[in-house]
Amino acid sequence: MCAYVKDPRRMDTICARTEAQDHFGARSMKGCQLWPPPAGPITRPGHVVLPQTCCGIRCFARVAYVSTSAPGNPRAGVGAWADRGSAVLPHALARPRWPRDRTESSDQRIQIARVGYCQRMPAHTLPRPLVDAFERARVLDTPAQAIAKRVRQLLAQPTLKQAISGTWLGHPVHPPLTDVVIGSFLSASLLDVIAPRSGGTAARRLISVGIAATLPTALTGISDWADTELSDERVRRVGLVHAELNSVALLLYTASLRARRHDRRLSGMLLALAGATALGFSGYLGGHMSYVRGVGVNQTAFDPGPPQWTAVLDSTELGDGQLHGTDAEGAPVLLVRHDGGLYAIDNRCSHRGCLLSEGKLEGAVITCPCHGSQFDVRDGTLVRGPATASQPLLDVRETNGRIEVRAATRG
Structure with a gap:
């Protein structure tokens, strides 16, 4: 999750502060603090706040409204935007949002809280409209789900x-x-x-390697892709287009190889160029x-x-052979008692982020309910894939009488 805020009169938006972000959402968010000029407190709409640097972005804020329900401690809605000279590129929201009750001020300080969800790519990116169109194309769902x-x-x-997923390799x-x-x-x-005359043989061999x-x-x-599309419809749709383009590229390069073998070198070159275009996108x-x-x-x-x-749980709530999923300051934690020992590992499966607390515990091994990855709860070791990380x-x-956890201090 990103802390996005937006000035309604401009298209520039910023991520005010993000910590520990992935596509399943942030685990920690603190926000960005901005201070108004020393001339006085926030008293009116349109009041401009002094710029501050937040996460490498030079920020400005403008008051949208001021509530007088709490005299002396006004609450204001604030729009913020990045300086055009910022080294950090602005991003666009999925749809415009005004922070209103998510943004608070107290006396001289404005706290920009979590507002939006980081869903899109930089606003200036040329392929963005097309990628967004693919992500919204529900017509792709039926064939993608069947495949x-x-x-x-x-x-x-x-x-x-396991072999296909890369469990043996340590990453996909x-x-x-x-x-x-x-x-x-x-x-x-x-x-x-660069070598249209002398490179013909090498080009044919390279295309053969690529096809193989x-x-x-x-x-x-x-x-x-099949492991992810159930939980992410955008991946489902974009992945299908990705596969189709790969198929087009393969057909074009295969046709190019055939043309080259029949001494139609120019046709082979043009077909390869078309294949490279499809492959690039x-x-x-x-x-x-x-x-x-x-x-x-790795989702962890x-x-x-x-x-x-x-502290995350009363000791009496966890018996031997039992598991319990909980949260420790935003970090997902799985607690397990086994043979008199107490263990804690990350509750989010490293493979696709499913909760291990919803899985099955057999001895000291927990099985992920989504794709069957197995981990030893005593040390988090990966026992069986398709996960690639412990x-x-x-x-x-x-x-x-309380169970407490903290980040591991040992290697």
Whole structure:
């Protein structure tokens, strides 16, 4: 979640402060504080607040309204925007929002609280309208859901699923495989430009390598996508377009290879160029899913846990062999008693963020209810995929009848 605020007269918006953000939402939000001029307190709409720097953004605020219901302690709605000279690019909200009751002031200080949800890309990004259109295209849901369901059925065997997901590698297999495909295809097109006469043989071989690498790349990618689309409709839609563009690129490069083998080099070059165009935009959508929507990202990467001991549960509420999901200052925590020991690990599955507290505990092993990943609750170790990362371990103790946790202090 981002703290977005917006001046209704301008299109510029800013993220005032974000901590620990991913596509499932923020775990910690403190906001950005701005101070008005020393000339007096906030008394009227239109009052401009002195600029302050917040998270690298030079901020301004303008009072939208002032409530007189609390004399001496006015409450105001504030719009804020980034200085046009800011090194941090402004972002756009999914729809305009005015902070009103989410923004408060007390005497001379304005506290900008959480207002909006960080859903879109930088406003100036050229492909943004098209990507937004894909994300809103509900017509893509039916075919995408049918394909994803079939993929999950075909890849249900645990050993196969682990191999495809990258459990053995420590991170998803799909990203490095895409480098082989994109690198081979684009290198062939580059040879067409810089060595049109002497690079023909090398270009054909590179295209052949790219075609051969397409199958494992597509298999690992569609597996990751099928695991995510149930919880993220935007990934579902964009992923389908991504796959379709990859198919178009594959057909174009295959046709290019066929043309080259029949000595139609110019046709082969043009077909490869068209394939590179489709591949380039497909790669952009792949990056959007990974870095904007968080597909394949370790969902616990920003869950360090509270730095200080924090009470989360009465000791009497957790019996041996029981598990309990709770929250410690925004960090999801799973508490487990096993064989007289008390353990605490991150409750958000590192694979796709499902809550482990809703899973099944067998001995010291907890099974994720969504995709079947298994973890040892004693130390968070990954036992079985498709997850690729272990669960973060938290320090835990019992004091005065309360269970307390904090971020792990040991390696």
